[in-house]
Amino acid sequence: MARVRARLLQDRYLYGLLVPFVVWYVLFQYKPLYGLLIAFQDFSLFKGIEGSPWVGFEHFEAFFTGPYFWRTLKNTFLLSLYQLVFAFPFPIILALLLNEVRRLAFKKIVQTLTYLPHFISVVIVAGLVTNLLAPSNGLVNILIEKLGGEKIYFLIHPDYFRTIFIASMDIWKEAGFATIIYIAALSGVNPSLYEAAVIDGANRWKQTWHVTLPAILPTVAIMLIMKVGQLLEVGYEAIILLYQPSTYETADVISTYVYRTGLQEGNYDLATAVGMFNGVVALILVIFANKVSKKLTDTGLW
Amino acid sequence: MQKRWSMLAGVTLLTALLAGCSGGEPANEPQGEAPAQNHGDGPEKTGSEAQDGSEAGSEFLAAEEPTELTLHLHLGNTIIYDDDWMTFQKAAELTNIELKGTASETSTNSEEMFNIMIASGDMPDIVAFNKKDTYNELGMDGAFVPLNDLIEEHAPHIQAFLEERPDVRRFATAPDGNIYFLNFVPDGEAASGWFIRQDWLDALQLDVPTTVDEYYAVLKAFREQDPNGNGKQDEIPYFNRSTVGVNALMIMWQARGNKYVEDGKVKFGPYEPAFETALTEMAKWYAEGLIDPEIYTRGGKARDILLGDDVGGSTHDWFGSTAGYNNIVKEKWPDFAFLPIAPPAGTDGVIREETKRAAVGSSGWGISSSSEHQVEAIKYFDFWFTETGRRLMNFGVEGVHYDMQDGQPIFKDEILNNELGALARLQQDGAQIEIAFHQNFDYEKQWMDEIALKGVQEYMDNGYAIDPYPQLAYTNEEKERINTLYSAIKTYVDETMQKWVLGVEPVGDNIDAFRAKLKSMGVEEMVELEQQAYDRYVNG
Numbered sequence: 001m002a003r004v005r006a007r008l009l010q011d012r013y014l015y016g017l018l019v020p021f022v023v024w025y026v027l028f029q030y031k032p033l034y035g036l037l038i039a040f041q042d043f044s045l046f047k048g049i050e051g052s053p054w055v056g057f058e059h060f061e062a063f064f065t066g067p068y069f070w071r072t073l074k075n076t077f078l079l080s081l082y083q084l085v086f087a088f089p090f091p092i093i094l095a096l097l098l099n100e101v102r103r104l105a106f107k108k109i110v111q112t113l114t115y116l117p118h119f120i121s122v123v124i125v126a127g128l129v130t131n132l133l134a135p136s137n138g139l140v141n142i143l144i145e146k147l148g149g150e151k152i153y154f155l156i157h158p159d160y161f162r163t164i165f166i167a168s169m170d171i172w173k174e175a176g177f178a179t180i181i182y183i184a185a186l187s188g189v190n191p192s193l194y195e196a197a198v199i200d201g202a203n204r205w206k207q208t209w210h211v212t213l214p215a216i217l218p219t220v221a222i223m224l225i226m227k228v229g230q231l232l233e234v235g236y237e238a239i240i241l242l243y244q245p246s247t248y249e250t251a252d253v254i255s256t257y258v259y260r261t262g263l264q265e266g267n268y269d270l271a272t273a274v275g276m277f278n279g280v281v282a283l284i285l286v287i288f289a290n291k292v293s294k295k296l297t298d299t300g301l302w
Numbered sequence: 303m304q305k306r307w308s309m310l311a312g313v314t315l316l317t318a319l320l321a322g323c324s325g326g327e328p329a330n331e332p333q334g335e336a337p338a339q340n341h342g343d344g345p346e347k348t349g350s351e352a353q354d355g356s357e358a359g360s361e362f363l364a365a366e367e368p369t370e371l372t373l374h375l376h377l378g379n380t381i382i383y384d385d386d387w388m389t390f391q392k393a394a395e396l397t398n399i400e401l402k403g404t405a406s407e408t409s410t411n412s413e414e415m416f417n418i419m420i421a422s423g424d425m426p427d428i429v430a431f432n433k434k435d436t437y438n439e440l441g442m443d444g445a446f447v448p449l450n451d452l453i454e455e456h457a458p459h460i461q462a463f464l465e466e467r468p469d470v471r472r473f474a475t476a477p478d479g480n481i482y483f484l485n486f487v488p489d490g491e492a493a494s495g496w497f498i499r500q501d502w503l504d505a506l507q508l509d510v511p512t513t514v515d516e517y518y519a520v521l522k523a524f525r526e527q528d529p530n531g532n533g534k535q536d537e538i539p540y541f542n543r544s545t546v547g548v549n550a551l552m553i554m555w556q557a558r559g560n561k562y563v564e565d566g567k568v569k570f571g572p573y574e575p576a577f578e579t580a581l582t583e584m585a586k587w588y589a590e591g592l593i594d595p596e597i598y599t600r601g602g603k604a605r606d607i608l609l610g611d612d613v614g615g616s617t618h619d620w621f622g623s624t625a626g627y628n629n630i631v632k633e634k635w636p637d638f639a640f641l642p643i644a645p646p647a648g649t650d651g652v653i654r655e656e657t658k659r660a661a662v663g664s665s666g667w668g669i670s671s672s673s674e675h676q677v678e679a680i681k682y683f684d685f686w687f688t689e690t691g692r693r694l695m696n697f698g699v700e701g702v703h704y705d706m707q708d709g710q711p712i713f714k715d716e717i718l719n720n721e722l723g724a725l726a727r728l729q730q731d732g733a734q735i736e737i738a739f740h741q742n743f744d745y746e747k748q749w750m751d752e753i754a755l756k757g758v759q760e761y762m763d764n765g766y767a768i769d770p771y772p773q774l775a776y777t778n779e780e781k782e783r784i785n786t787l788y789s790a791i792k793t794y795v796d797e798t799m800q801k802w803v804l805g806v807e808p809v810g811d812n813i814d815a816f817r818a819k820l821k822s823m824g825v826e827e828m829v830e831l832e833q834q835a836y837d838r839y840v841n842g
Contacts, residue, residue, distance in 0.1 A: 045420045046445040067790045067823055135595050155599050156804055244545075244598055245796035246804060252793070261789035 039273035059273035068257055076253040080231040082162050087170035088227060092220060094175055095182035096208060111183075114176025122169065126241035129168045130155065155242065158249040165251070169238045178223075185219040186212065218299040225301055228289040232278045254278065362688065364397040364681030371675050371682070372426030376405035376415045377665055377736055383430075387732025388699050393691065399682040401428070420445065425670040428679055430737060432665035434473075434483065438775060441482030446668045447676055448480035456677055457684035460484065463740065469772075472839055473662040477777040484683055486663035486736040490743030492761040494657040496646070497624050498616045500639040502529035510643050514554040517616075517646040521592040524615040532612075539615040540587070541594035543604035548584065548597050548803055550618040553656045554648045555580035559799075561771050561832055566840070568833045572795045573817065573825050579649075581802045582809045589805050598800060609640065625754035642757025645766055655766035664773065665736035686739040696742045698733040713748050724749035774835040787828040791820065 008015060034049070039059060041052040063069060094114065101107040117125070132139050133154040141151045154160045193211045202210065236255035243251035258274045261267070286301075294300040375383035383390075383403035394400040404426045409415050416431050420440065429446070431437055440446060453460050464471040467487070474481045503510065503520070506529050511517040521539035523529070530537060542550060549559045557580035558571030571577060587593050594600060600607070608614030609627045612635050617624065621642060631638050647653045669679045685691045697704045697711040704711040713724065720727040725746075728734045734745070747755060761767065776784065798816055802809045 044439070044443050045417055046440050046443045048421065048423070062786060066786070068793060130599055130601075134599070153595065153804070156800065156806075244800060245793075246598070246800035246806065248793060248797045257793070260793070261785070267785070 036272060036276055038269050039276050041269055043269040043272075045268075055269075059270045060277065062270065063274055063277070068252065071249075072252055072254045072257045075250060076232055076234060076255075078250075079162055079165070079234050079253060082166055083170050083234070084224075084227060084231075087166050087175070088224065090171050090175045091178035092182055092216075095179040095186060095216075096212065098179065098183060099186045099212065100204070100208075111176070111179070115180065116176070117173045118177035120173065122173075122235070122238045123241060125168060125173055126238065129164065129242065133164070156244050156246045158247045158251070161243065161247045161251045165239065165242060168242075169235060181219065181223065182216060185216040189215040217297055221293045221297045221299045222301065225286060225289045225293055229282050229286040231285055232282050362396040362685050362690065364399045364685060365675075365678045366398070368394075368398045368400060369675060369678055370400045370402050371428060371673075371679060372404050373401040373428045373430065373667075374405050374416070374419050374426045375403060375430040375667070375735070375737070376409065376412045377430060377432055379410050379412050381729060381735060382407045382409075383735075384732065387735075388702065389694050389732040389735075392694055392699055393682075393685060396690070397682055397685045399678060399685075425672055427670060427673040427675050428667055428682075429670055430665065430667040431483075432663075432736065434485075434664050434773060435776075435781070437483040437668060438476040439778070441476055441480065441668070442478055442778075444671055446482040447671045447673070448482060449484065449669065449680065450481050452669075452676060452680040453481070456680045457687070459684050459687035460680075463687050470662050473773060474666075475775060477775045477780075477835075477838070483666050483668045484738035485666035486738055487740045488659055488661070488663050489741040490746060490758070490762070491659050491661070491767055492621060492655075492758040493659040493767075494618055494620050495642050495655065495757050495761055496616065496618050496644070497640050497757075498643050499524075499529070499614075500641045501637045502615060505529045505531065511646050512644065513647045513651075514649055517554070518587070518592070521587070521615065522590070525591050529615075530612045536611075536613050537615055538594045538608055538613050539592045540617065541600070541604050541608050541614050542597060542617050543600065543602050543619065545598050545601060547604075547618065548588075548593060549799075550656065551584055551587070551593075552577075552580045553654050554646060555583060556648055556650060557581070558656075559795075561829075563769070563771060563836065568829055568836050570791075570820075570825055570829050572799070573820050573829075578809060578813045581799065584803050585805055585809055588803050593803075598804075609638075610634070612638070621754040621757045622750060625751040625757065628751075628753060641753060642760065644760065644764070653764075653766050654768050655761060656768060656770075658767035658770050660770065660773075662773070663736055666738040683738060686737060692740055692742065695733055695735070695737070695739040696745045698728055698731055703728065703731065703733065710744075713745075718749050772836070772839060774832070774839050776831075776835050780831050780835055784828055784831050787824045791823050791825055791828065794819065794823065 037049055038052070040054055040056060041049070042055045042058075043049075043052045098107055098111060101110070133141070135141055135151050135153040140154070145151055152160075154164060189212060193215070194207055197207050197211050232254065234253050234255065236253065236259060239251055239253060239256050240259065243256070254274060255278075258271055261270075290300045290302065373383055375381070382405050383401065384407070385401075385403055390401055405415050405419070412432070416429075416436075419425065419429070425445065437446070441448070453464070464474075470485060470487055471481075474483055474485055476482055498510065498520070500510075502524060506523050506527050508520055508523060509516075511520045524537050524539040525535070528535065528537070540551070542548060546559075552559055552571075555576055557574065557576040558569075560571055562569055562571060584593070588595075594604070594608070605614070605617065605619070605624065605627060609631055612631075624640065625642070627640055628638060645653050645655045667683070669676050673679060686695055693711060697713070698717075700706065700711070702714075703717050704713050706712070717724055717727050722730070725734060728745075734741075750758070798812075801807050802812075
């Protein structure tokens with residue numbers, strides 16, 4: 001005990017710096033956990049958490065046994081998986097390419113242009129996508145027609161939804177911004193490693209493969225774990241803006257379904273139950289990804 | 303009791319001081335006694351004393367002394383009660399009730415503000431909102447006071463109005479038989495109607511279509527005979543800015559997209575036989591290019607784009623705003639004439655207009671159960687149902703917003719020709735706010751576009767509109783079960799309908815599977831529950 005106090009006293013300034021973050025965590029991350037209770041209640045705003053009657057797992061049951069549980073779950077996973085497979089490597093590739101660019105001015109311009117879309121609101125991006133893909137006078141369809149093809153009404157075909165969504169919202173909008181982290185990691189690679197590789201006769205491709213990639217692998221691993229943690233949190237605002245009843249088949253995810261059935265009707269208890277389910281699954285996934293990452297790359301979140 | 307007494311005494315003292323400033327009633331009359339009893343022992347014992355008091359001064363007095371009540375009013379994300387609203391100031395002069403707004407004027411989310419206010423547990427005396435279901439639920443939870451007895455004892459005008467309009471009473475009544483919420487009562491029944499390009503009809507020498515077959519032929523001609531004369535086949539015969547706007551066509555084959563009532567029986571449109579015919583026809587129209595190919599994604603700007611480019615032929619939309627396009631595009635297309643027509647008669651020869659301005663609005667206000675001024679509040683509510691109150695809320699303040707001519711309130715030019723539009727201008731001063739009052743369609747007639755007014759008049763005079771599905775009051779169990787069933791069913795219906803119209807899959811081959819799936823999703827149980835609620839609604 002005495003030792004603890006001595007250490008606390010010794011590093012009091014450092015601990016002092018920690019205080020605001022601990023407070024922030026308690027207030028904004030742990031205290032709201034109390035609100036999860038309403039997932040097990042027939043919640044009434046007026047009666048509050050103390051006064052609302054308990055209903056056990058009723059909301060979970062309603063959610064799991066609903067006719068669209070499996071479809072929305074599948075869509076959520078698939079959409080996330082595609083994000084992981086197609087959108088996740090994109091910024092890494094872009095960062096590697098930019099890293100090879102010799103002319104600084106060109107590099108800066110490309111970097112700026114690719115990360116600008118990050119600051120555009122999803123509503124506007126969705127509007128751009130809708131216009132570009134419009135069947136009568138969208139740019140894409142005009143091109144298709146000029147090339148002798150047949151116009152396609154992209155946004156109403158379930159088959160195209162995932163591609164459109166990931167290409168626009170995850171790649172075009174976010175890839176440039178995500179490269180920042182990788183470029184930072186790349187600048188930390190020791191130049192002597194490259195010199196050694198050149199002396200050993202490695203060409204550019206070999207240098208990338210054997211020096212650059214291993215050097216940024218820990219960063220990639222951490223980013224991947226974090227991504228896995230958000231696997232179920234596909235950006236539902238963007239989906240709502242882009243989907244149609246006819247594309248529900250591939251586009252309707254858990255969060256959009258809950259939005260339509262729960263929040264629009266003011267069913268906070270049901271929405272909380274689903275949010276909790278999302279959280280539990282995400283936690284399991286993160287633990288799993290962390291284990292795998294530790295095995296394969298010796299890096300992990302904890 | 304003791305505590306309440308002293309609080310009340312405090313309030314009355316304060317208001318007595320205020321009265322001195324505003325030059326209202328003399329402040330030396332003994333007060334407090336009667337109201338204190340009211341609050342203590344519930345509304346039953348109140349009666350005479352309070353009423354006697356109100357007869358002393360103006361006929362509208364709701365409190366003997368100027369009293370301040372708090373009000374939460376944040377409607378439609380944009381309308382927030384402002385203490386300076388002229389109409390409410392005028393009302394305060396007449397009733398002695400001054401309202402003090404508690405909703406933040408910087409927030410732009412009414413629902414959020416309402417929820418926060420309820421969850422905070424600190425409720426003002428009067429709460430306005432626009433969701434009937436939420437209100438009933440909270441009322442039954444004890445957040446709002448049942449108004450039935452209060453109305454009977456203190457609100458003769460509301461009482462008379464509810465007797466005259468049983469539909470309003472039915473609407474206002476929660477499943478437990480109490481009224482927690484008094485509603486806004488709109489006037490004028492026409493809402494949306496059919497519009498067609500008269501100049502195109504003239505160019506092609508066609509008559510105004512009166513039946514579904516004629517309508518089809520006209521749209522076909524629009525598509526094929528280049529009515530805009532630019533040599534390109536760019537005409538889009540039917541369009542709609544609503545993403546579910548294609549459903550407006552359905553009624554011509556007697557099909558409905560949702561719940562409706564036929565001969566006292568609740569039915570679910572997509573589960574009925576007419577649905578197959580309608581969807582088959584609509585798919586055919588779509589395939590032939592009569593329906594905007596982008597109807598599901600074009601969205602809110604459809605009229606601007608298609609009418610602005612002189613390619614849109616016909617739509618179904620609100621009278622006022624749609625008629626306005628005649629002026630908007632006049633310069634670009636001098637011949638442009640987009641006129642309202644009667645709904646094309648259905649295949650059974652009957653003319654039906656599916657939209658109707660609701661006879662009862664879903665916004666309104668109620669009194670919180672924690673309020674110490676329930677009697678004053680109900681009397682104040684009553685004021686807005688008097689002729690004076692009604693005119694004040696409809697037309698604003700005499701001399702400021704309107705003048706009396708031949709016994710009729712006529713708006714001043716400043717209101718009619720305001721760049722905000724007449725309605726927004728009136729709302730700026732607190733008129734036409736959706737509290738519980740009876741709207742008067744005359745107010746709208748004065749500033750409505752001539753073409754729109756003609757359409758409205760035609761639709762109203764001929765009674766084209768069919769009754770919309772009433773907003774029923776469900777018990778909690780009913781509501782929960784219906785919500786569960788309906789949300790899944792709706793997802794399925796929306797999805798299938800879109801696929802059918804777009805021709806992704808043919809209607810005929812899938813209709814049986816569609817019905818079977820609806821059945822397995824519990825559509826029959828849902829209809830039964832609706833029937834139960836409907837019967838209760840009809841039988842009072």
